[in-house]
Amino acid sequence: MRIGYFLSTEEYTPADLVAQARAAEQAGFTGLWISDHFHPWNNEQGNSPLVWSVIGAISQVCDLHVTTAVTCPTVRVHPAIVAQAAGTCAELLDGRFTLGVGTGEALNESILGGPWPTLDVRLEMLEEAVGLIRELWTGEVVSHRGRHYTVEHARIYNVPEVPPEIFVSAFGPKAVDVAARIGDGYIGTSPDADLVGRFKEAAGDRPAQAGAKVAFASSREEGWKHAHRLWPNAGLPGEMAQILPTPEHFEQATQLVTMDSTRESVVAGNELEDHLEQIEKYADAGYDELYVANMGPHFLEMIEFYGERVLPAVT
Numbered sequence: 001m002r003i004g005y006f007l008s009t010e011e012y013t014p015a016d017l018v019a020q021a022r023a024a025e026q027a028g029f030t031g032l033w034i035s036d037h038f039h040p041w042n043n044e045q046g047n048s049p050l051v052w053s054v055i056g057a058i059s060q061v062c063d064l065h066v067t068t069a070v071t072c073p074t075v076r077v078h079p080a081i082v083a084q085a086a087g088t089c090a091e092l093l094d095g096r097f098t099l100g101v102g103t104g105e106a107l108n109e110s111i112l113g114g115p116w117p118t119l120d121v122r123l124e125m126l127e128e129a130v131g132l133i134r135e136l137w138t139g140e141v142v143s144h145r146g147r148h149y150t151v152e153h154a155r156i157y158n159v160p161e162v163p164p165e166i167f168v169s170a171f172g173p174k175a176v177d178v179a180a181r182i183g184d185g186y187i188g189t190s191p192d193a194d195l196v197g198r199f200k201e202a203a204g205d206r207p208a209q210a211g212a213k214v215a216f217a218s219s220r221e222e223g224w225k226h227a228h229r230l231w232p233n234a235g236l237p238g239e240m241a242q243i244l245p246t247p248e249h250f251e252q253a254t255q256l257v258t259m260d261s262t263r264e265s266v267v268a269g270n271e272l273e274d275h276l277e278q279i280e281k282y283a284d285a286g287y288d289e290l291y292v293a294n295m296g297p298h299f300l301e302m303i304e305f306y307g308e309r310v311l312p313a314v315t
Helices: 014-027 051-058 079-092 106-112 119-136 173-182 193-203 220-230 247-256 259-265 272-284 299-314
Strands: 002-007 031-034 065-068 097-101 142-145 150-154 165-169 185-188 208-215 289-294
Touching: 002 014, 002 208, 002 299, 014 031, 014 051, 014 299, 031 051, 031 289, 051 065, 051 079, 079 097, 079 119, 097 119, 119 142, 119 150, 119 165, 119 173, 165 173, 173 185, 173 193, 185 193, 193 208, 208 220, 208 272, 220 259, 272 289, 272 299, 289 299
Parallel strands: 002 031, 002 289, 031 065, 065 097, 097 165, 165 185, 185 208, 208 289
Antiparallel strands: 142 150
């Protein structure tokens, strides 16, 4: 299994993210994921830089492949603008770029004041958006009048000769079926063998990527404290992550997430076996690549730990 590093724009400053990207390459990670948010999940995380600017900076200090995990190209940002932004990033990265897309969260997409569509409508919007982005990446003049989007005489001038691949995030069977139909690969966040198997059965040899988090620290208890303070939203069930509209709503909801549940669900501390066990779960589920994010202040120590101990044990 290939192990990459996951850059969390919700928690870290632009300068921290660039430093992490540089350190991840030096440590031997095989690629980068980077989240695309307008808001952090809560105010304690405290960051949310524009992902396209950060990718531009990363392209100047790092040669790793970069994937957005994930961009919502449907509500907050028109797919034509996403096509332009992604094309520019792919050119800066000399083709080492994948556009990861998904149906998004109200947390980021409701800022313009419109209604938050149902899942079926969001999937329909995503499928139209991906088709439009691919058409724009041909470099031809495009006019489009679809159910959700209109484009008049638009042309993308900067995109690599070989356009980027598009990977699609999906958390349920219906979304996985869409991902298999329109995506060059699959993105998930849980070691769910049924969903990965459903995608691979429909999509053949197309790859599956996953993201996971750890809270590296000198002890498990310290790491769990960082995780519970910064990322209690990871413990919310069901569709809450998609429908809560503000960081303040997440702060209210995560008051129900206990420290005991964080201890049960989060890999924390510096015990090699704990980190390897999490990686094995994702490998057993059928993923081809896993991107690991750090929670808390010890991100450079985590990257060094993975480079010296975890990555050699995996590869």
